[in-house]
Each structure stands twice: as structure tokens, then as C-alpha cells.
Amino acid sequence: MAIQPIEPLVDLLKTLGHPARLRILALLRDGEMCVCQINSVIGLAASTVSEHLTELRRAGLLAERKDGRWVYYELKPKAGLQDLLAVLWPHLDQIQRVKEDIKAARIVRKTPLGVLCGWKKPQRLSIGG
């Protein structure tokens, strides 16, 4: 039980105190997602979502994994933060917007990334159809 400064806890709570970031956390409960998948559910500019993800990672809540040109974010709270997230889930589960997001995410996860991102020339789906 080490002695801690107050700032990290304050920063964590400040990070949690934003609707988009709470919604992102709720999404990632069902497994990792790449930025464009998260973005298509949250509906903010890609750069804004990226900034929120960076902040969530800095707060020690997420881990990132690069796969080609995509970056996948995963819920991975560092030691000592699991209890705070655990108490948050039941509250998030009661929120209408979160329920809708999770439902949308189920579809997004099944959609090929090329289709999701609206490529001009789909990569592997029928060429010159």
C-alpha cells in the first residue's frame, strides 16, 4: 500500500467524466475494436476519437495493438483500476445511449473494414463487379 500523489486519481476521474469516453469504454467491454469501428459508432471526427482513445490509454485504461494500417484498442486497466471500472459497468448498463451503442457495435464488428470505411475499390470482395 504505497503512498500516492492525488493527481493520477484526479486525472483518471476527469478522463471518465466525458460522455464519448464512457461510451468508448462500454463498447470495448465486448472486445477490441479499431479506431474506424469505434468512430463509426460514436460519430465524432476521426481525429477527435483518436484523441479520446489516447487519453483513455494515458489514464491506464486501454492497451493498443497495431495490425497493418489499423490500430486496435482493448480494455486493459492497469493494476488498481479494475475495481473502479467494475463499479462503473452496472451504471453504464442502465444508460440508453450505451445500449444503442453496443447494439450498433455488434453490426459494426461483422462488417468488413473496407465496407465500413467506404473504400472506392473494395479490396477482396469482387473486382470490377
Add this chain to the structure above:
Amino acid sequence: MAIQPIEPLVDLLKTLGHPARLRILALLRDGEMCVCQINSVIGLAASTVSEHLTELRRAGLLAERKDGRWVYYELKPKAGLQDLLAVLWPHLDQIQRVKEDIKAARIVRKTPLGVLCGWKKPQRLSIGG
């Protein structure tokens, strides 16, 4: 299990994401305090402390009780917030600043309010001593 909007939860977390407000919550764990007592521990302007207390009350964490010219604030989370506070206490207990505050509060609680507030003419302690 009612359906909720996201804003109240966001507001609560935003309220918690401030060092002075966390410190105030930690102080009130040991029982109610009036504004001038809290202020003498926290060390911000009285008006600033009053504003923080108002915000904590709006978030549903505190109750107030007027006694003469003093206003006492008490920890009284409304239904559904106890679990969030409960998970917070162990984290606050590890914070150096919070430990110091609690120690200072023990002295403050024993000090007569007139002495604490530095009255020119003490009210009931020896008259014209």
C-alpha cells in the same frame, strides 16, 4: 433497473475529477463539518470552497444542515451512488495529501469555531481577558 440518460453519470464523474473536491469528500468521511472548518483545511478562498460544496451537493453526494450562521455539510450520497464512493475510499486512503488533511481535520474539529475563524472578540471564552 430504469433507463437513464448519460449526463448525470458524466456530471458525477466530472465532479469527482478535482483534487479539492476529492479532499473534501475524504474529510467528510469522519463526520459533518461547516464551511469554515473545511476551508481551514483545504486552504482555498472561502467562496471557492463554497462553490465546490455546492457542486458536490448538486451531484448528489452531500447534504447540508444550517445551524445559526453556520452551514454544515455531511456525506450523504443519494441512492445508487454509494457503490461509487465505496470503491473510491481505498484509493483516497493511499494519498499523502488526504492523510495530512484528515490529521489536520482532527485538530480543527476540536478547535472552537470562534478561535478557528479568528474573531476579534471571542464569544464565550473569557470576556475582556
Add this chain to the structure above:
DNA sequence: TCGCCATTTCTCTAATCTCCGATATATTAA
């Protein structure tokens, strides 16, 4: 190499927050 594209970083604007000191309100004592 070149072009495309997902993501990040940068730049700027608008909005919000924090703090203080001044003022207002309300209570007590005389």
C-alpha cells in the same frame, strides 16, 4: 517508387472551469 488510406498530430476556435475578490444575504450579539 507511388498512391491510397487509417491514424495521429497540429492549429485554431468556442466553450467551460477554477479561482479570487467584491458584493449580497442571513444570522447573532449588543
Add this chain to the structure above:
DNA sequence: TTAATATATCGGAGATTAGAGAAATGGCGA
């Protein structure tokens, strides 16, 4: 009533934040 006092509210200065779009970065495929 008047003076003193605790707290709340107001107004403004300075800092921080959220958001979008532009530009930069880095991977992939041709």
C-alpha cells in the same frame, strides 16, 4: 437597529478542454 460574521452569489481573468479540419505519419498494394 447596528456591527460583526459565515456563507452564497456575482463578475471577471486566466487556464483548460472539446471539437473540427488540415497536415503529417506510416503501412499496404500496385
